[in-house]
Amino acid sequence: MPETFYVTTPIYYVNDVPHIGHAYTTIAADVLARFHRLTGQDVFFLTGLDEHGQKVQQAAARAGIDPQTHCDRLTPQFKNLWEKLNISNDGFIRTTDPPHKSVVQRCLQGLLDKDLIYRAEYTGWYCTYDERFWTEKDVEAGLCPDCKRPVEKLSESNYFFRMSQFQDRLKAHIQGHPNFIKPESRRNEVLGFLQKPLEDLSISRPKSRLSWGIELPFDRDYVTYVWFDALVNYISGIEFLPAQPAFDRYWPASLHLVGKDILTTHAVYWSTMLMAMNLPLPQTIFAHGWWTVNGEKMSKSRGNVVDPYAMVDKFHGSDGFRFFLLREVPFGQDGDFSEEGFVNRYNAELANDLGNLLNRSLAMLERYTDSLVPTPQTTTDQEIDRQLKNTAEALPALVNKHLTNLEFNKALETILALVQLSNQYIDKTAPWTLAKKPEGTARLHTVLFNMSQIPGFLCGTLYPFLPVKAEEMKNQIGLQMSFSTFRFFENLKWGMISPGTQIRKGDPLFPRIDIKDYAKETMDGREESKVQLRGVGKEVEKTQASIPPEPASGIISSTLAQDSQITIEDFQKIQFRVGKVLAAERVPKSKKLLKLQVDLGQDQRQIVAGIGKKFDPESLIGQLIVVVANLKPTKLMGVESQGMVLAAGDKEVQGLVTLSEEVAVGEKVK
Numbered sequence: 001m002p003e004t005f006y007v008t009t010p011i012y013y014v015n016d017v018p019h020i021g022h023a024y025t026t027i028a029a030d031v032l033a034r035f036h037r038l039t040g041q042d043v044f045f046l047t048g049l050d051e052h053g054q055k056v057q058q059a060a061a062r063a064g065i066d067p068q069t070h071c072d073r074l075t076p077q078f079k080n081l082w083e084k085l086n087i088s089n090d091g092f093i094r095t096t097d098p099p100h101k102s103v104v105q106r107c108l109q110g111l112l113d114k115d116l117i118y119r120a121e122y123t124g125w126y127c128t129y130d131e132r133f134w135t136e137k138d139v140e141a142g143l144c145p146d147c148k149r150p151v152e153k154l155s156e157s158n159y160f161f162r163m164s165q166f167q168d169r170l171k172a173h174i175q176g177h178p179n180f181i182k183p184e185s186r187r188n189e190v191l192g193f194l195q196k197p198l199e200d201l202s203i204s205r206p207k208s209r210l211s212w213g214i215e216l217p218f219d220r221d222y223v224t225y226v227w228f229d230a231l232v233n234y235i236s237g238i239e240f241l242p243a244q245p246a247f248d249r250y251w252p253a254s255l256h257l258v259g260k261d262i263l264t265t266h267a268v269y270w271s272t273m274l275m276a277m278n279l280p281l282p283q284t285i286f287a288h289g290w291w292t293v294n295g296e297k298m299s300k301s302r303g304n305v306v307d308p309y310a311m312v313d314k315f316h317g318s319d320g321f322r323f324f325l326l327r328e329v330p331f332g333q334d335g336d337f338s339e340e341g342f343v344n345r346y347n348a349e350l351a352n353d354l355g356n357l358l359n360r361s362l363a364m365l366e367r368y369t370d371s372l373v374p375t376p377q378t379t380t381d382q383e384i385d386r387q388l389k390n391t392a393e394a395l396p397a398l399v400n401k402h403l404t405n406l407e408f409n410k411a412l413e414t415i416l417a418l419v420q421l422s423n424q425y426i427d428k429t430a431p432w433t434l435a436k437k438p439e440g441t442a443r444l445h446t447v448l449f450n451m452s453q454i455p456g457f458l459c460g461t462l463y464p465f466l467p468v469k470a471e472e473m474k475n476q477i478g479l480q481m482s483f484s485t486f487r488f489f490e491n492l493k494w495g496m497i498s499p500g501t502q503i504r505k506g507d508p509l510f511p512r513i514d515i516k517d518y519a520k521e522t523m524d525g526r527e528e529s530k531v532q533l534r535g536v537g538k539e540v541e542k543t544q545a546s547i548p549p550e551p552a553s554g555i556i557s558s559t560l561a562q563d564s565q566i567t568i569e570d571f572q573k574i575q576f577r578v579g580k581v582l583a584a585e586r587v588p589k590s591k592k593l594l595k596l597q598v599d600l601g602q603d604q605r606q607i608v609a610g611i612g613k614k615f616d617p618e619s620l621i622g623q624l625i626v627v628v629a630n631l632k633p634t635k636l637m638g639v640e641s642q643g644m645v646l647a648a649g650d651k652e653v654q655g656l657v658t659l660s661e662e663v664a665v666g667e668k669v670k
């Protein structure tokens, strides 16, 4: 029986459409799944959706539909994206799948029967708005630490899992299994967390407060806490999604891939749940880092959420995007995404180095040997030949080592090092010179044969990362095989492209992205507001932007007027200050206007802003914004407004001007 490899991603909340962060984890899991299949392992790759709980219930309420309809509507957004990104998951779980619900209820009943779940009264500070409890130390001046609204003392009866009983066992497990939590720094973080006494975990929510969840099998007035429900997907998914129940075949999981945001729930909640159920723990939980965008936290209100669909459409398919995400940042560390960074790396490494190598290798085979791989006299005449052969032959083991350690960027670096060496090989052996004289033919054939081996190694090792381009590469070099039966160690051999193989040079695999076209497209197209927004601070200083009076909307458009220049003195009359939104609500009977309470340091202002079509008031609370502080107060729909909020967009608001750093409220902006 082949060894098994069971890899999972988090199941994503269906409260919104998928973005680059979701794509990142899923692509990483896909690369591993594809790689392990190549090595002949029996792989199960599970991803899916977390459909219960407050976030989803609220999103459905905002959309004005029931939660199940909301989930059904959003699910294709994820499924289609995974298809578009060539994700080869074996299972797709939704926590509203009835068999999953049964497994969750079975787990709960089992724990209750063992007296590992009990009912108790809990008293704490409750924030009605956020629908959550806070402890004494969280609450300052009677306000919710999150939304700053007043909290109230509330007593609630709930069911608790005796998580505290497993603290010592969990600590010992982590200490005894160095690969259990990775990277090392995250492992230390969890051990640090376990220094404090572990509390029991509330695993229920009264239906009176939250109804969207799996009913407790032993109390119909409660639903299951969303995390208890969600974590169980890792075992329910292998019970009911494969053709036959495959729990024994795949459990314990080889790898749970998660973002660093949800490490504690996995390392602590899930591990103790498994211990309580007498099940073995997964071999590894790996917490990767966080993507920001152009140096900023990604958020809907900032308008900087990277849409993976758009990336694929804009930049020649999914492979470039898959490559970039895993090449740019060591897995485990945080990274910053920018389209400029993407274009630069794509052009340098894929279009130039790799694309050119393939292109010129195939062009020379076409020209000098009629598109047939020639028969070499010897393949390692010279030191330079031996170096190329040795480097290529060493590649599979190195890629295996790096991917086993989840060092995607190092695996790609090693592959790209072979690309560079091959380009140098061509430059130094100069086949075009050899082709000019008859006595050069023998050497030419050796050189061309050696060159033709490289695309074989490249497509075999790149396939997990670039499944589409690897397939094209394979076809162009004439390699007769299917990646479904190709074996990484057995088939990646020098000589795998044998003499006489017919090559079929096709279109360039990685067309260059012309930076000029790209910049033009960006400025002309829908990206316009983002680009302006990014540069807004600089532009204001540099070009002395005019500020068209728009008191009716209460916002300032970022459009820079061409014809109405002002002097620096004019500009200095305007006081821009950093403000923090303390509260926000809609102005009655207006779709557009929001009434904001803004903290400006020395004073608090009420500002009416025409941003209500773009933003829900709740999403603005706590945001740092830029305000024109010395604008004469005015009334908008009868509500006093004492300033203006800077936002981008002309007729429609596209995004708010925010700050990339935590800056003190009241700070001047100039």
Ligand code: ME8
Pocket (backbone or CB within 6 Å): 009, 010, 011, 012, 013, 014, 020, 021, 022, 024, 025, 050, 230, 231, 233, 257, 258, 259, 260, 261, 262, 289, 290, 291, 292, 298
């Ligand atoms: O937490 N950078 O779902 P979720 C990198 N349903 N990765 C990111 C990211 C970013 N900026 N943003 C999101 C949940 N991710 C729960 C999980 S599992 C039993 C339940 C990725 O939709 C990353 O993998 O909030 C992160 O852990 C996950 O999306 C959170 O997705």
